[in-house]
Amino acid sequence: MQEAPTIENYRDIDNHLSSFIKKGDNLAVLLDYDGTLAPLAEHPSLTVMEPESEAAIKELATHPNVFLAVISGRAVGDVKNKVGIENITYAGNHGLDIAFANGSMFHYEVSDELKSNFTKMVDELEEEVATRGGWVENKIASLSYHYRGVPEELHDELSSDATAIIHSYGYIPSQAHLAIEAKPPVQWNKGEAALSILKEEFGDEWHAHVKAVFAGDDTTDEDAMKALKGKGKTFRVSALPSIKTYADFRVPSTETGCFIFKNGTKRFPSKRKHSILDVNESQPWYRQYEEVKRLIDSEVEIIQSATCKKIKENLKQFVESSRDRWCLNDLPTAVILTGINQGDHYQFFNSLNNEISENAFVAVIQGRNCSNLKSAINTIICGLTASYVSQNDEELSTDDVSIRRSESNIQVLKSWYLETFGSNGPSLVVVISDFELFREDVLTELIQLLVTINDDLPMVLVLGVATDISILERTLPYYVMNKLQLCKFQSSPSKQSLEKILNDIIVSPNVSVHLSGNVLNFLTDIFLYFDFSINSFLKSYQFCVMEHYQQGNEFSLCTSTYEKCLEKIKDLKHEDIEEIRSLPSFRRYVESLTNPAEIIDILEKDKYFRKNLEPLLKNVYAYFQRFHCFSRMLFTMLQNLPRNVIAKQYRDVYVLCSTKHIFRNQNFCELWQLLTVLSKDELLLVLSNSVDTLNNYKKKFCFDDAIGKETQSLIDEVIKKLVHYSSQISKAELTTESSKRNTPVKLGKDYKEELKNKMMEQASTSKSSTDLRKHIDITLTYIKGQLTKYLVPFSEAPTLNELLVFDDVKSVRQHIIGAPRAATHAALQNPQLYLQAFNIIHQDDPDSQASEVQPEIQARFVRAVAEMQFLGYIKSSKRKTDHVTRLTW
Numbered sequence: 101m102q103e104a105p106t107i108e109n110y111r112d113i114d115n116h117l118s119s120f121i122k123k124g125d126n127l128a129v130l131l132d133y134d135g136t137l138a139p140l141a142e143h144p145s146l147t148v149m150e151p152e153s154e155a156a157i158k159e160l161a162t163h164p165n166v167f168l169a170v171i172s173g174r175a176v177g178d179v180k181n182k183v184g185i186e187n188i189t190y191a192g193n194h195g196l197d198i199a200f201a202n203g204s205m206f207h208y209e210v211s212d213e214l215k216s217n218f219t220k221m222v223d224e225l226e227e228e229v230a231t232r233g234g235w236v237e238n239k240i241a242s243l244s245y246h247y248r249g250v251p252e253e254l255h256d257e258l259s260s261d262a263t264a265i266i267h268s269y270g271y272i273p274s275q276a277h278l279a280i281e282a283k284p285p286v287q288w289n290k291g292e293a294a295l296s297i298l299k300e301e302f303g304d305e306w307h308a309h310v311k312a313v314f315a316g317d318d319t320t321d322e323d324a325m326k327a328l329k330g331k332g333k334t335f336r337v338s339a340l341p342s343i344k345t346y347a348d349f350r351v352p353s354t355e356t357g358c359f360i361f362k363n364g365t366k367r368f369p370s371k372r373k374h375s376i377l378d379v380n381e382s383q384p385w386y387r388q389y390e391e392v393k394r395l396i397d398s399e400v401e402i403i404q405s406a407t408c409k410k411i412k413e414n415l416k417q418f419v420e421s422s423r424d425r426w427c428l429n430d431l432p433t434a435v436i437l438t439g440i441n442q443g444d445h446y447q448f449f450n451s452l453n454n455e456i457s458e459n460a461f462v463a464v465i466q467g468r469n470c471s472n473l474k475s476a477i478n479t480i481i482c483g484l485t486a487s488y489v490s491q492n493d494e495e496l497s498t499d500d501v502s503i504r505r506s507e508s509n510i511q512v513l514k515s516w517y518l519e520t521f522g523s524n525g526p527s528l529v530v531v532i533s534d535f536e537l538f539r540e541d542v543l544t545e546l547i548q549l550l551v552t553i554n555d556d557l558p559m560v561l562v563l564g565v566a567t568d569i570s571i572l573e574r575t576l577p578y579y580v581m582n583k584l585q586l587c588k589f590q591s592s593p594s595k596q597s598l599e600k601i602l603n604d605i606i607v608s609p610n611v612s613v614h615l616s617g618n619v620l621n622f623l624t625d626i627f628l629y630f631d632f633s634i635n636s637f638l639k640s641y642q643f644c645v646m647e648h649y650q651q652g653n654e655f656s657l658c659t660s661t662y663e664k665c666l667e668k669i670k671d672l673k674h675e676d677i678e679e680i681r682s683l684p685s686f687r688r689y690v691e692s693l694t695n696p697a698e699i700i701d702i703l704e705k706d707k708y709f710r711k712n713l714e715p716l717l718k719n720v721y722a723y724f725q726r727f728h729c730f731s732r733m734l735f736t737m738l739q740n741l742p743r744n745v746i747a748k749q750y751r752d753v754y755v756l757c758s759t760k761h762i763f764r765n766q767n768f769c770e771l772w773q774l775l776t777v778l779s780k781d782e783l784l785l786v787l788s789n790s791v792d793t794l795n796n797y798k799k800k801f802c803f804d805d806a807i808g809k810e811t812q813s814l815i816d817e818v819i820k821k822l823v824h825y826s827s828q829i830s831k832a833e834l835t836t837e838s839s840k841r842n843t844p845v846k847l848g849k850d851y852k853e854e855l856k857n858k859m860m861e862q863a864s865t866s867k868s869s870t871d872l873r874k875h876i877d878i879t880l881t882y883i884k885g886q887l888t889k890y891l892v893p894f895s896e897a898p899t900l901n902e903l904l905v906f907d908d909v910k911s912v913r914q915h916i917i918g919a920p921r922a923a924t925h926a927a928l929q930n931p932q933l934y935l936q937a938f939n940i941i942h943q944d945d946p947d948s949q950a951s952e953v954q955p956e957i958q959a960r961f962v963r964a965v966a967e968m969q970f971l972g973y974i975k976s977s978k979r980k981t982d983h984v985t986r987l988t989w
Contacts, residue, residue, distance in 0.1 A: 195293025
């Protein structure tokens with residue numbers, strides 16, 4: 101499975117499908133219904149196709165060269181009534197029932213035991229989880245448990261309970277859109293059904309006579325996409341750009357599907373406009389944004405994997421060696437200290453689960469799902485058996501895992517384990533990811549129970565502690581603590597991980613978008629004072645990058661290297677060039693020109709502008725390359741100085757240098773003075789570390805292009821100078837030059853005046869004039885000159901620096917930090933603004949003066965409404981047709 105390219109318009113269709121579907125070809129179109137032909141609704145009975153989709157499907161059904169089939173998870177009669185087209189093939193229950201176009205029927209028979217279990221499973225689901233808005237859809241051969249109407253805080257609990265019940269009766273659960281599907285454990289799915297339909301209609305060699313196309317939106321549709329891989333073209337309907345799928349292409353919404361086949365309606369010529377929700381991926385700014393986003397994601401993944409690698413390996417070794425340390429009535433227990441308020445707690449344990457589940461069966465439980473001992477035991481047993489099923493999915497039969505939820509207890513688990521593996525099976529690992537959120541009485545009883553069964557089963561307990569290991573003693577009684585063989589594991593602090601991500605990615609030349617000091621300070625303050633979440637910080641940073649590029653196509657010039665930037669110049673249109681001309685730094689550049697003819701040419705002639713754009717971009721790219729280089733060198737020099745309060749981390753130096761002239765800052769000047777009083781050995785160490793920093797920067801960040809080579813030459817020159825000065829300082833001796841012999845002051849009438857003059861004379865000549873002091877002063881003067889030259893604030897950076905710097909801290913604060921109090925104040929002050937939503941359009945307004953709505957505008961509106969509903973801003977209104985209700989202020 102991998103990320104699939106996105107299709108949104110005719111241009112994408114022509115690019116990807118023109119070589120696959122040609123004029124005169126026979127076409128087989130197989131489609132899912134819910135989420136593909138029709139948008140999802142609060143209740144399956146409310147699902148209807150959009151008019152555009154319905155018109156396109158009816159046209160396909162009557163086309164002589166097109167065979168149409170609908171494959172759905174609904175009952176076959178239900179989906180047939182919903183689509184309402186005769187003489188086409190329908191498949192229901194995920195392909196278990198098929199009604200062919202010629203009137204024949206197919207039904208996949210399951211065993212009597214499965215039929216009996218199905219009835220019991222429906223009854224238990226109705227009794228246990230069909231509450232608080234949840235309900236069970238019985239489709240005879242399969243079922244769906246819907247929890248769309250359940251309060252959001254109960255989603256996880258009820259869905260996990262439903263999954264456990266389905267598992268206990270031998271059926272296979274799969275996640276759908278706010279629903280759990282239950283299918284019988286048979287070798288038949290939508291993929292097998294699709295192949296069967298094609299063979300029935302076109303014969304065994306169908307792929308030689310017909311071009312097959314399949315579209316679906318759900319995990320169950322992946323079976324058909326996998327089966328048709330290489331034999332046809334498949335589409336996954338999903339709004340998530342990074343979703344992993346077997347499909348050949350991704351379609352962002354149900355409305356996009358109606359554009360795949362032209363219906364003959366006249367298209368009105370108009371310029372396409374883009375927004376962040378309705379993006380044309382061919383736009384230069386969007387392509388560059390996607391490239392930067394992929395780079396950031398890959399680099400972050402590498403850093404996070406390296407950060408967690410050691411603790412995962414150690415824990416895996418602890419689990420594997422737990423049998424060797426077995427002791428009667430003692431339970432091997434690993435305590436993982438994850439750090440206070442670490443927002444990425446659950447993600448860490450999910451990753452940990454994947455790591456240790458290779459050689460053990462793992463059950464992860466959380467305090468919110470275990471309000472009592474019974475629910476905790478049920479969750480553990482279901483988790484362990486589910487882990488066993490996932491590792492042996494291809495070899496399992498129905499009877500391999502037959503622990504029903506109503507029969508879940510420790511004795512049943514023990515019997516199942518001993519019958520399946522004997523006495524030498526894999527370890528059973530119970531992971532409590534949120535120790536502090538568990539009820540103390542439930543936790544105490546659960547651990548005592550695990551200690552008891554550890555005599556017969558190889559149990560291992562893993563505790564995720566967010567505070568300190570001493571909380572174990574405060575929470576658990578002594579007689580329980582005495583039964584635990586504790587082994588402590590310390591995860592990397594989230595602050596340390598953030599500094600690594602900042603230094604290697606965000607404030608480095610690798611990423612072309614440079615955050616201003618104000619924006620970086622704002623993001624780090626949220627991290628340090630609110631949530632300590634790496635994920636939240638990265639989402640906020642991603643928003644900054646997205647906001648930067650979304651300003652226009654001229655920002656596509658913000659690339660990773662200068663060479664790539666030059667390739668983007670030819671894609672600039674006149675409107676983009678005009679936007680660049682309006683930048684403040686470019687206006688200052690024009691004002692600095694003295695030749696009137698040159699000013700006119702650069703403001704009016706696009707060709708001349710493009711020609712002069714290259715040197716301007718080269719200057720700004722070179723500026724940022726050298727800025728990062730010398731700011732890192734400065735951090736190396738300052739980080740170990742005493743009384744250092746402004747340069748403890750590299751980000752502090754970055755913020756300081758990007759916002760103001762460092763040698764005009766009083767605190768920095770005081771810190772710089774400390775370098776002049778360092779001892780000889782201390783200063784030599786500082787210079788040596790600075791040389792190492794420059795060498796590391798040259799190897800890691802200097803690219804093989806014109807600017808990279810120039811920066812390497814500059815670094816080599818600076819290193820040569822620093823090595824030379826270090827050599828001179830090392831050879832210099834601390835011997836004072838001979839001075840004039842002091843004459844004593846005679847005590848007389850005017851001795852005070854004579855003493856004052858003598859002291860002033862000595863003060864002016866008593867400064868050390870040693871060779872060492874001279875060389876130190878020369879060295880620091882040279883370094884100061886280089887820092888002053890290259891560490892210029894972003895506000896005074898070369899022309900066009902706005903293309904590479906994001907400084908809109910107001911926008912970031914508005915979108916990331918919620919301000920409900922301000923919104924409430926505005927609503928009370930001007931309620932009319934909130935009672936009438938002027939920006940909401942009614943698609944079928946009877947008072948509208950427009951004679952006809954353009955199909956493109958109508959489709960765009962439908963898509964915007966669907967996306968706003970998906971994001972939670974609106975919902976369908978039951979009071980009035982074709983209206984929506986606001987869910988936000």
